Amino acid sequence: MSSDSFFDAVKSRRTYYQLSGESPISDKRIHEIVDAAVTHVPSSFNSQSTRVVVLLNEEHKKLWGDIVIPIIKSVAPPEAWPTSEQKLNGFKAGYGTILFYEEPKDVAKLQEQYPLYADKFPQWSEHTNAMHQYVLWTALEKEGFGANLQHYNPLIDEKIASTWNVPQNWSLKAQLVFGKPAADTYPKTFKPLEERVFIHGAKE
Numbered sequence: 001m002s003s004d005s006f007f008d009a010v011k012s013r014r015t016y017y018q019l020s021g022e023s024p025i026s027d028k029r030i031h032e033i034v035d036a037a038v039t040h041v042p043s044s045f046n047s048q049s050t051r052v053v054v055l056l057n058e059e060h061k062k063l064w065g066d067i068v069i070p071i072i073k074s075v076a077p078p079e080a081w082p083t084s085e086q087k088l089n090g091f092k093a094g095y096g097t098i099l100f101y102e103e104p105k106d107v108a109k110l111q112e113q114y115p116l117y118a119d120k121f122p123q124w125s126e127h128t129n130a131m132h133q134y135v136l137w138t139a140l141e142k143e144g145f146g147a148n149l150q151h152y153n154p155l156i157d158e159k160i161a162s163t164w165n166v167p168q169n170w171s172l173k174a175q176l177v178f179g180k181p182a183a184d185t186y187p188k189t190f191k192p193l194e195e196r197v198f199i200h201g202a203k204e
Helices: 004-012 027-040 058-075 081-092 104-113 121-142 157-163
Strands: 050-056 096-102 146-150 171-181
Touching (some): 004 121, 050 058, 050 121, 058 096, 058 157, 096 104, 096 121, 121 146, 121 171
Antiparallel strands (some): 050 096, 146 171
16 A cells, blocks of 8 residues: 555645535544544554544534634724624534643643653643644545634633533643535645755665
């Protein structure tokens, strides 16, 4: 097997902001994809510190309509609110949101076990969470969804925790919004690889 099929998925993953509330797959299939990612995505010292909360259908709309929009409106400059409202309503129009968390207790346990790396484990925890975000983003798009990644934490953390019984100590990192693409995405641009890739010791 070659890596071509893997990179086909990597290349096709994009950011879609205009979404509809339709789903190309069943909720059961979404659950299977999330389970597979959480089971198999690697983590620092096998900490398995990432937690995910999946909100679908009306629960997704509750997140954006009842929580995020009122909170952001309360802190946004009045002149900027119309643009923000349009964007947030676009997220609400989607089908689901995955909330990505880290469990600090898992990180603290590793800090106690391996004091030499204690200052590094919080950073490695962020790496772990980011890998979960990327894998689920890519997997959902291969199933026909479009998605975009948002970061409205910490403004929304407390209200989300109380609404869906999320442990208060969990640290919210990102929100992956997904739905059926309702419009094409923007063209992708790339910096020269000569500025970003450096290989030493290669043979022909």
